[in-house]
Amino acid sequence: MNKKRVKPPALPHSLLLRFLRDELAEEVEGDLEEKFYNELKHASAFKAKLNYWYQVIHYLRPFAIRKNKFTAIYYDMYQNYFRVSWRGLLRQKMYSAIKIGGLAIGVAACFLISLYVKDEMSYDKNFVRGNGPYRLVVQAQIDENKTERTVDFPAPAAAALRADFPEVEKAGRYLSSPLFGAHENEIRRSDRNENQHEGGFVYFDQELLELLEVPVIAGNLKYALTDPNSIVITRRKAEKYFPGEDPVGKTFVINSDEKKLFKIGAVIENFPANSHLQFDFLMTLTGVEFWPGEQSWWMASNYQIYVTFKPGTDINKAAENIKRGFIEKYYKPALVASGAVGFEKILNSATFELQPMDKVYLDASVYDGLPHGDVRFIWLFGAIAGFIVVIACINFINLSTARSANRAREVGLRKAIGSFRSNLIKQFLTESFLFSLLAIVSGIMLAWLLLPYFNMLASKSLTFPWTAWWLVPVLLGAALLIGLLAGLYPAFYLSSFNPVSVLKGNLSRGSKSSGTRSALVVFQFTTSIVLIISTVVIYRQMSYILNKKLGFDKEHVLLLQGANTLGDNIKSFKSELLKLSGIESVSVSDYLPVRGSKRDGNTFYNEGMEKVERGVFTQKWLVDPDYIKTLGMKIVQGRDFNPDMISDSTSIIINQTMAKQLNLSDPVGKVIQNWRKYTIIGVVEDFHFESMKENIGSVCFVAGISPSVILVKAKGGNIPESVEAVSAVWTKFSPNQAIRFNFLDDRYASTYADVERTGSIFTTFAVLAIIVACLGLFALSAFMVEQRAREISIRMVLGAPVNTVFRLLTQNFVLLVLISFVVAAPVAWMLMNKWLQDFVYKTDLSWDIFLLSGACALIIAFVTVSYQAIRAAMANPVTNLRSE
Amino acid sequence: MIETRLGEFEEVILLLTGILGEEAYSFKIAEEFETQTKRSVSIGAVHSTLNRLEEKGFLTSKVGNATAERGGRRKRIYTITAYGRRALESARDLRMSLYNQFPAFAGKMDFGFSV
Numbered sequence: 001m002n003k004k005r006v007k008p009p010a011l012p013h014s015l016l017l018r019f020l021r022d023e024l025a026e027e028v029e030g031d032l033e034e035k036f037y038n039e040l041k042h043a044s045a046f047k048a049k050l051n052y053w054y055q056v057i058h059y060l061r062p063f064a065i066r067k068n069k070f071t072a073i074y075y076d077m078y079q080n081y082f083r084v085s086w087r088g089l090l091r092q093k094m095y096s097a098i099k100i101g102g103l104a105i106g107v108a109a110c111f112l113i114s115l116y117v118k119d120e121m122s123y124d125k126n127f128v129r130g131n132g133p134y135r136l137v138v139q140a141q142i143d144e145n146k147t148e149r150t151v152d153f154p155a156p157a158a159a160a161l162r163a164d165f166p167e168v169e170k171a172g173r174y175l176s177s178p179l180f181g182a183h184e185n186e187i188r189r190s191d192r193n194e195n196q197h198e199g200g201f202v203y204f205d206q207e208l209l210e211l212l213e214v215p216v217i218a219g220n221l222k223y224a225l226t227d228p229n230s231i232v233i234t235r236r237k238a239e240k241y242f243p244g245e246d247p248v249g250k251t252f253v254i255n256s257d258e259k260k261l262f263k264i265g266a267v268i269e270n271f272p273a274n275s276h277l278q279f280d281f282l283m284t285l286t287g288v289e290f291w292p293g294e295q296s297w298w299m300a301s302n303y304q305i306y307v308t309f310k311p312g313t314d315i316n317k318a319a320e321n322i323k324r325g326f327i328e329k330y331y332k333p334a335l336v337a338s339g340a341v342g343f344e345k346i347l348n349s350a351t352f353e354l355q356p357m358d359k360v361y362l363d364a365s366v367y368d369g370l371p372h373g374d375v376r377f378i379w380l381f382g383a384i385a386g387f388i389v390v391i392a393c394i395n396f397i398n399l400s401t402a403r404s405a406n407r408a409r410e411v412g413l414r415k416a417i418g419s420f421r422s423n424l425i426k427q428f429l430t431e432s433f434l435f436s437l438l439a440i441v442s443g444i445m446l447a448w449l450l451l452p453y454f455n456m457l458a459s460k461s462l463t464f465p466w467t468a469w470w471l472v473p474v475l476l477g478a479a480l481l482i483g484l485l486a487g488l489y490p491a492f493y494l495s496s497f498n499p500v501s502v503l504k505g506n507l508s509r510g511s512k513s514s515g516t517r518s519a520l521v522v523f524q525f526t527t528s529i530v531l532i533i534s535t536v537v538i539y540r541q542m543s544y545i546l547n548k549k550l551g552f553d554k555e556h557v558l559l560l561q562g563a564n565t566l567g568d569n570i571k572s573f574k575s576e577l578l579k580l581s582g583i584e585s586v587s588v589s590d591y592l593p594v595r596g597s598k599r600d601g602n603t604f605y606n607e608g609m610e611k612v613e614r615g616v617f618t619q620k621w622l623v624d625p626d627y628i629k630t631l632g633m634k635i636v637q638g639r640d641f642n643p644d645m646i647s648d649s650t651s652i653i654i655n656q657t658m659a660k661q662l663n664l665s666d667p668v669g670k671v672i673q674n675w676r677k678y679t680i681i682g683v684v685e686d687f688h689f690e691s692m693k694e695n696i697g698s699v700c701f702v703a704g705i706s707p708s709v710i711l712v713k714a715k716g717g718n719i720p721e722s723v724e725a726v727s728a729v730w731t732k733f734s735p736n737q738a739i740r741f742n743f744l745d746d747r748y749a750s751t752y753a754d755v756e757r758t759g760s761i762f763t764t765f766a767v768l769a770i771i772v773a774c775l776g777l778f779a780l781s782a783f784m785v786e787q788r789a790r791e792i793s794i795r796m797v798l799g800a801p802v803n804t805v806f807r808l809l810t811q812n813f814v815l816l817v818l819i820s821f822v823v824a825a826p827v828a829w830m831l832m833n834k835w836l837q838d839f840v841y842k843t844d845l846s847w848d849i850f851l852l853s854g855a856c857a858l859i860i861a862f863v864t865v866s867y868q869a870i871r872a873a874m875a876n877p878v879t880n881l882r883s884e
Numbered sequence: 885m886i887e888t889r890l891g892e893f894e895e896v897i898l899l900l901t902g903i904l905g906e907e908a909y910s911f912k913i914a915e916e917f918e919t920q921t922k923r924s925v926s927i928g929a930v931h932s933t934l935n936r937l938e939e940k941g942f943l944t945s946k947v948g949n950a951t952a953e954r955g956g957r958r959k960r961i962y963t964i965t966a967y968g969r970r971a972l973e974s975a976r977d978l979r980m981s982l983y984n985q986f987p988a989f990a991g992k993m994d995f996g997f998s999v
Contacts, residue, residue, distance in 0.1 A: 031910045055927050058929060
């Protein structure tokens with residue numbers, strides 16, 4: 001009875017009436033209502049209503065839909081517009097190809113860059129949940145004018161987080177410093193003999209594994225790292241070492257240390273490529289202590305910490321709490337106990353941050369040694385992509401308006417037989433949509449073809465998102481947007497012609513908007529020249545870095561890796577190498593003067609001053625006595641290590657910066673100390689060992705053994721032969737481990753791969769921009785020649801020489817490029833000045849860079865225009881004049 | 885030119901129109917279709933087919949009377965034309981001739997059709 005009062009839903013009913021043909025309305029309404037009440041007899045009201053919707057939607061059929069008189073006309077007119085556009089496109093093949101090709105290049109570039117930007121923005125998103133994880137970051141003022149944000153914390157910090165702060169849910173640490181045996185190691189299954197070199201080693205907390213919620217392939221995540229000497233490996237390593245077996249419970253030998261077997265606790269999924277965590281071998285921190293008391297020692301910071309919080313925690317407040325708690329309860333007492341002085345200022349300036357995991361990658365200002373993206377470059381590349389599309393759109397606009405004479409009569413005729421201006425605007429917009437659609441389709445194809453090269457260029461592994469839901473809507477949206485951007489001005493311009501004057505033939509052929517056109521050409525070339533100048537500057541800086549005098553000789557130095565497995569044989573190995581004729585000298589040390597190798601930060605004081613002065617934070621490198629000789633460094637004061645002097649075990653060599661920071665004007669013979677005392681025996685000239693973006697830091701050498709890397713300085717001449725000889729000796733000493741080596745200069749260059757990458761990306765896009773701009777210029781010049789063909793012929797008949805004609809046709813374009821250069825130079829100067837500010841050691845922005853780039857652009861533009869001009873100047877005037 | 889052969893769906897709809905006689909309008913035909921074939925169909929689909937069959941000349945239609953359950957609206961009643969009958973007959977003949985040529989069925993099956 002209640003059901004009786006239910007009525008068919010109103011919304012679909014009114015929808016039905018809206019589209020249904022009037023003459024069908026009565027019977028269809030009747031049928032559907034009958035159906036509705038029929039449904040109600042055996043189904044719920046909801047189901048009946050749903051069915052009503054279903055029926056209404058199924059009436060969306062051609063026979064039932066209202067035939068609007070206007071719709072029909074519009075449909076026919078659009079058909080006509082398309083046909084006319086298509087014919088025009090086919091008739092003017094060159095111009096169409098340039099319009100579409102230019103846009104396609106722009107679209108392809110834009111699409112690839114969008115993929116790149118999207119990938120850069122996607123880092124670590126899949127780890128993020130409501131309550132974290134957060135990375136603990138501390139910012140402190142370490143100098144008068146320098147604050148530093150770091151992520152290194154003492155070993156007991158994670159446990160303290162759990163114990164002291166109730167809002168903390170989980171806290172875990174990892175340790176990735178090569179100083180403690182993480183990073184790179186030699187590894188083998190305990191039932192095999194052959195060592196393999198692997199990277200991606202890290203010490204990991206069980207709790208960190210849990211709070212990251214890494215997906216497990218085999219084993220139980222709960223107990224994966226709970227046992228001492230347990231290890232977790234990723235899927236790809238499990239597949240490499242245990243193909244077809246269950247790795248859980250199997251054991252590894254690391255660095256040939258057979259007394260300490262690592263037992264696999266679990267296999268986890270590979271870390272995603274878009275994560276800042278890139279590890280393959282996760283060794284447990286359970287039961288690990290790197291020196292006695294290390295795990296409760298607050299004065300050495302080596303661990304990175306990640307935290308999750310209980311729901312509803314105020315993150316800013318939590319960071320503030322943690323800071324206060326840590327400083328009062330742990331840092332201050334530890335500092336006081338060690339007798340340090342001058343720390344109050346640092347502690348007071350310190351702030352703690354909880355950095356959301358997905359913000360880590362793009363925040364390059366944190367000193368964490370991880371690869372980072374650069375937000376500025378993301379924006380810059382995005383802007384460049386946009387500019388290339390705009391340049392291509394300008395081609396479209398220029399060619400459309402320039403060729404307006406060809407359309408003028410059509411416009412006049414259409415207007416004369418009753419077309420409104422709005423119809424014409426629609427027509428021209430339809431045309432530009434057609435072009436932009438074709439351009440998008442070919443652009444996407446192009447992007448797909450170029451993706452592998454782009455991946456190489458940007459060192460990414462992007463895939464083409466064929467199956468992404470957003471692809472089609474975004475492309476259609478882009479087609480509309482580009483169609484509008486490129487078509488709007490020509491549509492208004494072309495539709496504005498007065499039919500009477502056009503049909504009388506009064507319109508001068510396409511010259512009216514030449515001012516606008518020139519401005520647009522200037523814009524195109526300004527953009528291109530800015531890109532060219534930027535490219536040149538980046539390459540200059542790169543070659544400056546590569547050729548700068550570094551303070552050591554990086555040529556012909558072979559780095560033998562993984563030599564720690566030689567054990568006690570390393571001395572005889574070294575002397576064996578020295579017997580080879582092609583070898584100049586050999587040194588053993590893991591500490592290399594290139595970024596990313598082993599480092600050991602220490603604080604040194606002048607003797608007895610540890611309670612008085614702040615101390616100098618410095619690198620302490622363990623080297624053998626041949627180090628300075630092998631690397632060709634220069635001793636400016638004092639002497640090198642002497643292998644025969646036993647007292648040299650307490651000797652130290654410092655660099656000039658360190659001498660300055662220690663306020664020692666005559667350092668040789670002075671005693672300095674960290675936790676033990678050293679006598680300075682020499683001062684080495686400053687050499688670059690970190691990035692060119694920073695000032696040279698202080699560093700000191702202590703004699704000792706750090707046996708992973710052997711530096712072999714070969715004599716110039718036959719390097720391959722020397723390498724072969726070294727290999728032979730290696731195989732004799734270490735038959736179970738393949739030789740692995742690289743060259744110091746390559747290592748050095750690779751630390752600037754990001755600069756080089758930026759350079760090649762810039763080159764690519766600069767080339768693309770100039771190609772697109774030149775396409776437009778080429779078409780414009782072709783058009784100008786076409787337009788002035790008769791004028792030129794008459795001039796030639798009257799005796800004008802070829803070079804006058806040539807000048808006539810080219811001088812305008814050359815002038816435009818010159819204007820562009822004047823606009824571009826200051827813009828580029830500002831941009832590149834800003835970029836170079838990243839570097840402490842940098843090349844000059846000298847005038848020849850600008851001259852070179854300007855000349856380059858001018859020559860390219862000139863050659864482009866010349867082709868048409870020469871053709872016109874060489875043509876036989878009779879052909880053009882005959883028909884009149 | 886209008887296609888004059890019958891599709892399977894068209895054939896069934898045409899037959900149902902004949903079966904229902906005076907009650908042959910879109911909703912009833914759709915209902916009957918669902919009960920006889922156990923396949924679901926929308927009224928729109930049936931209506932569209934009826935419309936097409938009328939254009940081909942197999943059906944004629946006239947406006948019928950109204951009933952209360954359809955809100956006092958009139959319905960459109962469809963009737964088979966002579967041309968429609970012929971189309972059905974030739975469709976059946978073709979079908980029968982094919983069945984008779986198929987050895988597995990020939991002579992064994994009697995569909996009760998009087999030829």
